[in-house]
Amino acid sequence: MSPALFRQACCGLLALSLAALALPTPAQTAPFSLEQLYRAQPFRGQAAREAAFSHSGRYLAYLWNPLGEPGSDLYVHDIRSGQTQRLSSPALMAAVDSPEELQRFARKREQRDREWAERQAREEAQAAYLRGEAVDLAQWERRALETLKQEQALKKQRDEAQKAADKLEAEREKQAMAELAARRAGKPLPTAPAPAASATAPASAASAPQPPQREDWEWRDELKKHQAKHRLKPTDLYPGVTQFVWAQKGDELVFQYRGQLLRWRAGRPQAEALLLTPRNLRVLAYTPDDQGLVFQDETRVMRARFDSLRVEMLNRELVHPDEAERKYRIEATSLSENGAWMALVARAPLGEEGKPPPKPGRQVEIMGYGERFASARKVDREVSDDKRLVAPMALYIRKLPPPGGAPLPQTEPVFSHPGGDVWFELSPVAWSRDGRHYSFATWEREKELLRVYLGRADEQARPEVVIERRGDVGHELVNVLRPRFSPDGKTLVTVLDDHGWRQPYALDLASRQLRPLLKPGFEAHRLLGFSPDSRQLYLLANADDAAAMNAYRLNLADGSLQALGQAPDYHRNAAVSFDGQSLAAVAGHWAQRPELKLLRPGQPARVLTQSHDPAWSALDRLRPERFHYSNRHGDRIAAYVFKPPGWQPSDRRPAVVYTYGGPLNDNNNVETDDMHNSAYLFGLYMAQQHGYVMVTVDTRGHSNYGRRFASANWEAPGQAQSEDLADLLPLLAEQFGVDRQRIGLHGWSFGGFQTQYTLYTQPELFAAGIAGAGPTEWENYNSWYSGRTIGKVDRSKPNLRKFSLLPLAPGLKRPLLLIHGMQDANVLYQDTVNVYRALLESGKEALVDLFLDPDGEHGLDGAIKPVGRHRKMEAFWLQKLGPAKK
Structure with missing residues (x-):
């Protein structure tokens, strides 16, 4: 559909049938019912996420798993060879995870699949029953009760055997003490009693384990308790990889699996364990020379070299005198790409020192009806007339010590906010690639005040306000405030909505001149990255179709847009390579289900995933207009x-x-x-x-x-x-x-x-x-x-x-x-x-x-x-x- 056609009519019907954009749907003979349409296991699989290119642009890594597989594993696609390598799976993670944990994950997956199948069978049987067909609706409960009775019978047998063994051991101990007493008294040793037959004779086939005697309603109560105890929780299933980071220059990455860090280098058949500790570690970045790693646990940021066991703590906790009114503690750390500077966001705990801080808002009760009598659970809730309890915050700019160097003295904050009964929001701190500048944005709701700050790499200098808007700010702008620098460090780009649309604006750092990069009329608030020469910006926008975010290359000099994706695909979870030659996005439309696609100039899109059940085609009988x-x-x-x-x-x-x-x-x-x-x-x-x-x-x-x-x-x-x-x-x-x-x-x-x-x-x-x-x-x-x-x-x-x-x-x-x-x-x-x-x-x-x-x-x-x-x-x-x- 062309943009011109899309804009022709202002009223009435403008048919945009997407069915014409794909092969006609074949005639279907499969049952078409709500039970099939909303089956227990959805037809739609998970979308690939966190796509990121290696610095060379040759490799694309992403988190994903095929339909039905729990968790999100790490895959690396070699753009040159077209091959994709899977770096994690339950089998591959056996090198760093315990057999017991992996076996538990496998059992829970079997339980999930079994529950899906049973739920689907129940739904279809219930529908058949309502149509008048002869259906045994009690079969699943009867089967579950039988399984429970068998488990209870085996448990009873184990308990009775253990009780008999404990009794026998007690009798032996009693006999031993009697013999000891007789020897000390010079008396004849007492005769040991013969062991009970039940304690020595093996169980016969005729004495198969029998469940406890209960009435039917008691067994149903037991089944309810059993099902509640074994109900699946999100943590029961295999999680896969949480996150990964590419090296600064080389074709290698480090990823986190269940708090542990593993390293993969291009050409290697699999990843190797790097740091295996009981702490929940998270990788932040490679060191500038790619010879080491910066990582963190809850709040501590550490640095280590691959060829050394030495681990350096980079963001030591702040130290305050006893009389300090606000004793800030580090909440978040942002490192410059060149590894020379860090920004520390810290907050001062509310309330008395050593005691839990007061909670904002209130607690409300939600009643549960799963037991014999209703019970209440409390959940936190902050409503419009609750006073806010925003902790005071401070921003510190700190120079990183050189590798192996002594810790540097603590400095004063360069920015702070007193907190209190206010809405105050702070964006992440962004660094220029050369580490010379940093930027962040703040939003103060009561003042209707938006500010973008620019600071230079200096432990003492306060950042300056370079963009300020008061009163005329759209409420949805706050969610996309992420200032970022061009690669050459000369331009700061941030999203504003000065003309009623969330679009990027560029601030020239030398002249402090701010200019819009696009003409109003559409949304363009997802910024992906720059070309190496800083002349082009990659972004997602609905410039040609309000119903489809496409990927575009924006020329910063003249504001021209070049679409990179294919209409009518909607593009999500997008990433651009450092050289600007490749773009990856989960893209698709109603006639073609979304998949991760690799987009390169002059080449057809390369589909990298197959996420959805092909059986959906049997139900895909109509397309909307x-x-x-x-x-x-x-x-x-x-x-x-x-x-x-x-x-x-x-x-x-x-x-x-x-x-x-x-x-x-x-x-x-x-x-x-x-x-x-x-x-x-x-x-x-x-x-x-x-x-x-x-x-x-x-x-x-x-x-x-x-x-x-x-x-x-x-x-x-x-x-x-x-x-x-x-x-x-x-x-x-x-x-x-x-x-x-x-x-x-x-x-x-x-x-x-x-x-x-x-x-x-x-x-x-x-x-x-x-x-x-x-x-x-x-x-x-x-x-x-x-x-x-x-x-x-x-x-x-x-x-x-x-x-x-x-x-x-x-x-x-x-x-x-x-x-x-x-x-x-x-x-x-x-x-x-x-x-x-x-x-x-x-x-x-x-x-x-x-x-x-x-x-x-x-x-x-x-x-x-x-x-x-x-x-x-x-x-x-x-x-x-x-x-x-x-």
Whole structure:
């Protein structure tokens, strides 16, 4: 699709069928059901991440594993030969990990696979049972109980054998003491009693172990306890590699596996152990000459040479006099690339010395219902009217001692902030490649003050403010503030949103002149790196398509952009080589699932991973069409639609609109690779199976459409989105074959709030709604989000209550299904309970339904799995909106 075509229409349908961009989907005969679509083991595998090139550009390393394999292992691709080498796996890590740990990982993986298979079989059997087929639904419990009884019988046998052995040993000890006493008294030795037959005779075949005698309900209780005890935890599965670092110049790297460091050199068949300690080590960098390594544990940074056992501590803890008011302790360390300087970010503990610091915010109780009686667990929560407890911070610039040199004297901080009842955010400290300058950014929410600082490598000199913005700063800019230097050290590049779009700006260090590098109109906030001559910048941007981040080469002199990726791929997890000749990114779209691709000038993309189950092709029966429309304010609103087989513009079919409506930093719903469970997969299902028209829309409020969209909720959450939804509905009726009286609205999280807001304030718009895990009381949501997205907070009172949905709930006129996980620590379950109460008190009993997961969190996945959630939604829509054609 060309950019010109994409911009032609401002209203109405502009079909952008991505099906035409791939081979036609073959005719499918496999069963098409929710049980298959949301099977226990997802079709989608993990995406490669942390891709990074060696300094020479010949090798690309990344973390990834094929479908079904737990953890993320380290792979290195040789660009010249085209070969990929796997550097870690359970088998390879046997050289540094204990056999017992690896065996435990293997058992837990078997348990996970077994549970996946059983869960899938249960779901399919339950569906068959509801279709009227003869199905034994008790078979899995019966099998589990039988296994438990066998385990209990063996345990009983072991316990009884141990008890008999202990008794025999006690009798022998008693006999020995009696004999000792007799010898001392000169008396005849007592006769030893014959051992009991049970202690000496082997068990016969007829005496097979028998489980304890219990009633059926007691065995079910035991099974519940057993399953809870052996429930899989994230730490149970093989983790793979945590991180790695390439050498400064050579083709070698060091990686971390379970806190241990291993070294690999190009041409070697496998990695070699470097540092194996019980501490959790993390590699930071090679020394400038590649002959050693800089690494850290929790906070200590150390340096060691490969040819020596000497380990030097570089960031010794700060020492303060007893009378010092603030006794800072190191929190983070940033090293210059040339190994000459370091920046230490330190914080002074709050409260009395030697005692735990006070916690910010409060604790709220979340009730659990898994035991005989309900019990509460407490979770930390900081809401809008909680006073903040920000620890005082200080920044130290320290010269690194030469290898083998004595520690250098401690210096005073070059920058500090007193902390307190404020929002203060500090970006990571960035160093120029030559180590002459450093930079960082700060954001002070109450002052609406953004600053970028520039400092020189000097232990005494304070950094200067080189960029300052007050009041006119988009709240999503804070997340992408990462100042960085060009390789020649002459330019500082940072992202700003001076013209309403997050884009890079360049500061000339000599003249202190700041200039934009791009023209406004799109988002370009993911900076990847520079060309060696500092003339070009590599970045991700949605310059040609708001729904697809592409990789670009930006000419810093004239601002021209050259696309490096292929439309309509969405590019994520991207990295550029030091020489600028190679780029790697996880890229794909709806018709071609995302994989790690190597992009080089003049060559076709090289696909390096195969992450997803090919069986997905049997369910990939429809592709959405993208369109856009203009709202009442002239904003361009993006959307996509699944049209059912046999669709005609003259149809009058039911439709469901999925929306979110809130900012997500770098994500939205209408993205060319996004196959969201409810927006995409359920849309595909309802269109294919029931003939519904299924629409997903990015209203104002979403990210990556500029500040106007991302800030749309400020002091009016939900209003802009409801306007955009209202402006969509006539278009659906006129051009999409939709019955205007049979349109439903659905959203999750912020979308759950948005669904309720729209149904309460404009009750005639939609025929029904499903609201999942929606924050209905913004004063109770976390203050980091609400204070930057919803409205200005007052820490003396819960003033965000003015945006509560409870007073609006009586406006409901159409059916509403509320869904929530009762263990949700993100959006509290009480938000749904309280709005449910308000609905009941206003006489809406016949309109509102409640669907709760007693064990579910924000995305559910407790008792309610994805397939169960969408079964409920399917039944609700069919009941409230009716069949495709009446």
